[in-house]
């Protein structure tokens with residue numbers, strides 16, 4: 357068995373566990389379900405209400421659905437609990453929530469503190485530990501998004517890295533939530549050997565951004581980015597490879613909305629385009645190869661990330 361195949365099997369399992377059950381169904385005739393008072397959510401979630409089209413179109417990969425996607429929520433905003441969780445429940449979706457430990461339980465006012473810098477959610481209410489624990493107990497996955505969501509992980513001292521990376525895992529454990537997954541704030545550190553080494557000591561997988569599809573075989577990324585033929589973390593030179601278990605890529609829905617000034621219709625079209633991107637790679641009867649990991653932040657009508 358070649359190295360690539362071995363790694364592929366591992367990574368397939370990894371992603372299945374990492375994002376267990378986080379399947380977003382998108383039919384060939386997508387229907388948007390509006391949610392009262394939450395335009396942002398209604399434009400974000402598509403599901404399949406036509407069960408006959410779902411079962412008759414054959415599906416792809418392992419027959420989960422026509423298309424699949426994984427749903428992530430970053431930064432621990434209260435709106436994820438109040439607005440997104442009911443929608444996830446309504447459609448039977450599970451997601452992964454990446455939590456910033458020092459932010460948990462902070463009110464909007466507390467989040468406005470001068471100590472919170474370079475954070476898009478400054479002044480925005482956070483989930484409480486009761487909320488986070490409820491998510492965990494209801495089968496959502498909880499991941500770590502550091503202690504303080506700082507920008508400069510590549511410049512941190514050893515003890516600062518220990519605090520932000522290992523400390524945030526311990527923080528979750530102290531609240532009864534074991535985790536094996538980590539997300540880099542600002543995508544910072546995913547290509548830094550020191551940071552990745554620290555992350556690998558405490559976590560099995562780490563997610564960054566920003567790419568529409570995550571490939572389970574590491575030679576399918578654009579040659580512009582990578583000429584890897586397998587998923588090993590370190591290149592022979594000691595540098596970090598482009599595609600590995602500590603550089604899993606997600607696609608930020610709100611980043612695109614803001615960057616390209618999409619209106620609701622344009623955003624929906626872009627969403628469908630991203631989710632449909634897997635069709636080129638996932639073939640009926642073949643193992644899944646491409647999965648969009650869709651990352652959300654604030655789930656409100658603020659228009660902010």
Ligand SMILES: [Zn+2]
Nearest residue numbers: 430431541542
């Ligand atoms: Zn973040």
